[in-house]
Amino acid sequence: MPTKLSAATLPSIAETASVPGYDPAELRPGILHFGVGNFHRAHQAVYLDDLFATGSDHDWAIVGTGVREADNAMRSALEGQDWLTTVVEQEADSSSARVTAAMIDYVTAADSAAILEKLADPAIRIVSMTITEGGYYIDPSSQRFNPQHPDIVHDAENMSAPRTAFGLILAGLMNRRAQSQTPFTVMSCDNLPHNGKVTRDAVVGLARLFDADLADWVEANVSFPNGMVDRITPATSDRERRLLAEDFGIADASPVFCERFRQWVLEDKFTAGRPALEKVGVQFVPDVTPFETMKIRILNGGHATIAYPAGLLGIHFVHEAMENPLVRAFLEKLEREEIIPAVPPVPDTDLDAYYQQVAERFANPKIGDTVRRLALDGSNRQPKFILTSVTDRLAAGQSVKGLALESALWCRYCFGTTDAGETIEPNDPIWERLTAQAKLARDNPAAWLEMVDIYGNLGQEQRFAEPFAKALEALWRDGTQKTVTRYLEGTLF
Structure with missing residues (x-):
């Protein structure tokens, strides 16, 4: 019978898992975090847990x-176990479990009054967030903040009861300003280029809709570090809960399973101080841009590269995709010929070695990451992870044929069926629109590239549009297996 996770059961859980090396009751709040999902609990919370264990x-x-x-479902799950989380780190040949206690409370989600009260607490010196790439109100084609989004318009007209994270943050900053308090730092922990700048643009852009002086004050006084x-x-399912109970004897309503590898590179720019995270492996650098470009293009672009052919071939797990010779070879060729050459140099980093490590991480059979998760939300991810490489290579006069094939595979995936005719369930916030465009593109490939909010002017760029059309036509005529094989052989274009 597994032991239910709680503060009271930590002594018995310590027999099979690492437990906090400090007394959680002695912790005091310093960070308010929006979006307590799996990634946050496997990343930021783990680094803080390590730091607290040093006594600092x-x-x-x-x-x-x-x-x-x-x-609030997450809040309920964590409240029932005293805000504790079990994090299981997995490699191909080993697994280990640890219980983290870096979170000490959870303000009811969507309760704007309670959140604003917490934002007014001088003890809160950092407000961080993991709200996904699609939560920043970015126009996909311009990659800039969209002040016309209905949620943003609502908050600009209702700052006493905002409903977005940015509205709440801005209202909290307004209160700090009115009370002559030091503003908190706003720190994005999401996986998007220049996430600090993107967050600043959202907060300042919202402020400019109703108070230019406030917008100027935020720009001058609030830090938004890039990271x-x-x-x-991966997402947690009954599989992970079962494995935790079987392998470690712990009953956790919402455990997190992850790889052992982790990395966090931060711009050292904080308004009201910060924890000494450099003690536990966080890299503080003057400019994060080279690191994030490397990661977003090689790792996240690599995820997109394997997601859509694997999805069309009916492959479920990511490690299974890496075991498929066709998918693995497609990743290798596209990374080495078109993605990695478009990545600028990174300090003290060998890009080839970085890619090799990424490929090994993708192939980890213990993680249980799914192809469907990698294929999720392409309308937000493709412009950031793939099309930036397309744009840079075109500007340099270089080929984008492999990237055009990747984009054609995404289009074919959004049609909503695998090569075997099985239904692909909706997997994007605008799935209906994508499916409609993919159906039009079956006979007219240009219809897919007419989505200017995603592709911008790339549909007019024949060096991209022509190989895209040829690849999509081949996918419909010959299927994924044969089309990707021809690309690998050099006979597709």
């Missing part, structure tokens, strides 16, 4: 919150 910075504990009613985050962290 016990006044930087996390208080969780969110902006969706659905976030690169990395750890492969």
